[in-house]
Amino acid sequence: xxxxxxxxxxxxxxxxxxxxxxxxxxxxxxxxxxxxxxxxxxxxxxxxxxxxxxxxxxxxxxxxxxxxxxxxxxxxxxxxxxxxxxxxxxxxxxxxxxxxxxxxxxxxxxxxxxxxxxxxxxxxxxxxxxxxxxxxxxxxxxxxxxxxxxxxxxxxxxxxxxxxxxxxxxxxxxxxxxxxxxxxxxxxxxxxxxxxxxxxxxxxxxxxxxxxxxxxxxxxxxxxxxxxxxxxxxxxxxxxxxxxxxxxxxxxxxxxxxxxxxxxxxxxxxxxxxxxxxxxxxxxxxxxxxxxxxxxxxxxxxxxxxxxxxxxxxxxxxxxxxxxxxxxxxxxxxxxxxxxxxxxxxxxxxxxxxxxxxxxxxxxxxxxxxxxxxxxxxxxxxxxxxxxxxxxxxxxxxxxxxxxxxxxxxxxxxxxxxxxxxxxxxxxxxxxxxxxxxxxxxxxxxxxxxxxxxxxxxxxx
Amino acid sequence: xxxxxxxxxxxxxxxxxxxxxxxxxxxxxxxxxxxxxxxxxxxxxxxxxxxxxxxxxxxxxxxxxxxxxxxxxxxxxxxxxxxxxxxxxxxxxxxxxxxxxxxxxxxxxxxxxxxxxxxxxxxxxxxxxxxxxxxxxxxxxxxxxxxxxxxxxxxxxxxx
Numbered sequence: 344x345x346x347x348x349x350x351x352x353x354x355x356x357x358x359x360x361x362x363x364x365x366x367x368x369x370x371x372x373x374x375x376x377x378x379x380x381x382x383x384x385x386x387x388x389x390x391x392x393x394x395x396x397x398x399x400x401x402x403x404x405x406x407x408x409x410x411x412x413x414x415x416x417x418x419x420x421x422x423x424x425x426x427x428x429x430x431x432x433x434x435x436x437x438x439x440x441x442x443x444x445x446x447x448x449x450x451x452x453x454x455x456x457x458x459x460x461x462x463x464x465x466x467x468x469x470x471x472x473x474x475x476x477x478x479x480x481x482x483x484x485x486x487x488x489x490x491x492x493x494x495x496x497x498x499x500x501x502x503x504x505x506x507x508x509x510x511x512x513x514x515x516x517x518x519x520x521x522x523x524x525x526x527x528x529x530x531x532x533x534x535x536x537x538x539x540x541x542x543x544x545x546x547x548x549x550x551x552x553x554x555x556x557x558x559x560x561x562x563x564x565x566x567x568x569x570x571x572x573x574x575x576x577x578x579x580x581x582x583x584x585x586x587x588x589x590x591x592x593x594x595x596x597x598x599x600x601x602x603x604x605x606x607x608x609x610x611x612x613x614x615x616x617x618x619x620x621x622x623x624x625x626x627x628x629x630x631x632x633x634x635x636x637x638x639x640x641x642x643x644x645x646x647x648x649x650x651x652x653x654x655x656x657x658x659x660x661x662x663x664x665x666x667x668x669x670x671x672x673x674x675x676x677x678x679x680x681x682x683x684x685x686x687x688x689x690x691x692x693x694x695x696x697x698x699x700x701x702x703x704x705x706x707x708x709x710x711x712x713x714x715x716x717x718x719x720x721x722x723x724x725x726x727x728x729x730x731x732x733x734x735x736x737x738x739x740x741x742x743x744x745x746x747x748x749x750x751x752x753x754x755x756x757x758x759x760x761x762x763x764x765x766x767x768x769x770x771x772x773x774x775x776x777x778x779x780x781x782x783x784x785x786x787x788x789x790x791x792x793x794x795x796x797x798x799x800x801x802x803x804x
Numbered sequence: 805x806x807x808x809x810x811x812x813x814x815x816x817x818x819x820x821x822x823x824x825x826x827x828x829x830x831x832x833x834x835x836x837x838x839x840x841x842x843x844x845x846x847x848x849x850x851x852x853x854x855x856x857x858x859x860x861x862x863x864x865x866x867x868x869x870x871x872x873x874x875x876x877x878x879x880x881x882x883x884x885x886x887x888x889x890x891x892x893x894x895x896x897x898x899x900x901x902x903x904x905x906x907x908x909x910x911x912x913x914x915x916x917x918x919x920x921x922x923x924x925x926x927x928x929x930x931x932x933x934x935x936x937x938x939x940x941x942x943x944x945x946x947x948x949x950x951x952x953x954x955x956x957x958x959x960x961x962x963x964x
Binding site: 400735736738743746755797 | 845
């Protein structure tokens with residue numbers, strides 16, 4: 344690959360000043376954003392080399408699997424290469440020039456990612472992915488439950504009589520760690536259900552989230568239905584009863600303006616690779632006072648102060664939670680990714696994807712034998728659409744679409760309980776990203792319309 | 805439509821996926837196996853029914869499950885192939901099918917092609933690595949069920 348696309352400079356990057364604006368203000372399309380249509384969209388696509396390749400005997404790739412992982416713009420690949428080429432060193436140790444440069448790049452990345460989600464740099468902990476970030480909290484709570492972290496960590500301790508609340512819409516990554524925490528501590532796992540359209544049902548909110556609740560873990564947006572959760576209501580109730588809220592922002596971070604401070608959540612997780620960054624890096628956000636009180640989960644090098652043969656004292660956050668050699672190049676890549684997203688403007692990204700979601704919903708509504716799992720209205724949803732085709736297994740749907748060069752996901756998308764609730768064993772899922780074009784949505788809809796006929800069932804061909 | 809897709813979904817496969825020979829669990833099985841494909845959540849419960857001989861033969865298999873057309877068709881063909889054969893032949897069939905799945909879309913030698921019969925239609929699956937597990941699901945269940953059945957019989961012989 345010889346092309347070296349540069350980051351699009353379509354407008355000035357949002358400054359630090361807008362960091363603490365309420366979510367509503369940021370959610371509005373920012374007037375300075377360039378609309379992602381026509382030439383502007385073509386320019387964006389040119390930044391993603393993989394989008395111009397062909398698959399399966401020369402078919403143009405139509406990548407509709409961004410909810411699984413996003414494609415990466417050249418600036419991200421370049422940033423990682425530049426780091427390894429010039430500045431590679433272990434961070435936070437060593438007095439040499441490269442160690443200084445690497446440490447600076449690593450901490451600059453933390454600053455940039457923190458700004459991108461509206462929080463302070465010392466409130467962002469690097470992890471290898473969002474799953475690890477959830478587990479760091481779950482194991483910290485385990486440790487607090489057996490007295491680690493002392494009196495300060497008491498608010499993380501759980502035991503018999505305490506309750507952890509999740510939702511039926513969770514990815515397994517935000518469900519299984521809580522099942523395990525409850526199994527280890529004797530706490531009880533409860534959950535909020537979803538309605539037939541996959542929207543969180545808040546009617547039982549007060550019954551489920553109550554005095555015994557210690558933590559509510561919920562997704563910002565479902566990786567299956569694309570539905571955006573009513574976070575404010577859940578946070579208000581949780582805080583009214585003294586419970587913490589952990590937000591899974593994996594699906595929202597790449598698609599919506601995200602201001603964790605405005606959302607008023609206590610903890611949040613997201614992954615780099617879903618938001619144009621590299622694999623191997625994710626982040627845990629925790630309010631400063633919480634991270635200061637939370638005991639570590641992973642222990643070892645780099646996260647300590649004084650170590651004797653008997654015991655150790657731990658570094659202040661965020662280093663307390665970053666044991667071992669860190670994913671420095673990945674952090675540098677993620678820095679480039681959030682810069683790229685900020686330059687486009689998350690308002691513009693969200694607006695573009697709202698239009699794509701509407702087009703997706705319109706398109707599949709016209710195909711006989713296709714049932715959407717999730718809301719069929721465009722309100723509060725992402726351009727992520729899961730569906731089942733009557734009489735055709737999702738795997739076979741995916742295979743026929745693949746033959747047309749269209750990449751979608753099939754299976755249960757790491758959300759078996761949600762599929763069970765919506766009456767499907769598994770599903771097919773098309774998920775767009777900021778680089779997706781309306782024409783690609785049309786190509787998908789057209790190919791999907793021919794699937795039933797391919798398998799000898801009634802349908803357009 | 806590409807040649808690869810045509811080769812994958814041969815008519816005999818689409819027919820078997822619809823007809824599902826052996827579908828419906830029956831009583832009186834020597835053993836049962838439950839297999840899941842964790843990547844897609846597809847599952848099968850397969851029973852082997854043996855004859856009452858000292859060296860038992862397979863009378864039939866019965867199965868239930870859900871999955872894609874490849875996994876369902878594969879189970880249907882399997883049910884036809886192992887009906888009234890001895891355990892050694894079932895092992896040979898399973899081994900030949902496994903070989904076919906790892907043959908990059910090429911036919912096997914004439915002897916094994918003849919042995920596999922309708923199952924040779926799955927030759928195109930090998931070109932789609934993600935689908936090999938679908939085709940193998942039933943054969944994994946068969947092997948597991950046979951091991952369980954024969955272990956039970958062996959244990960019974962030792963106890964007697």
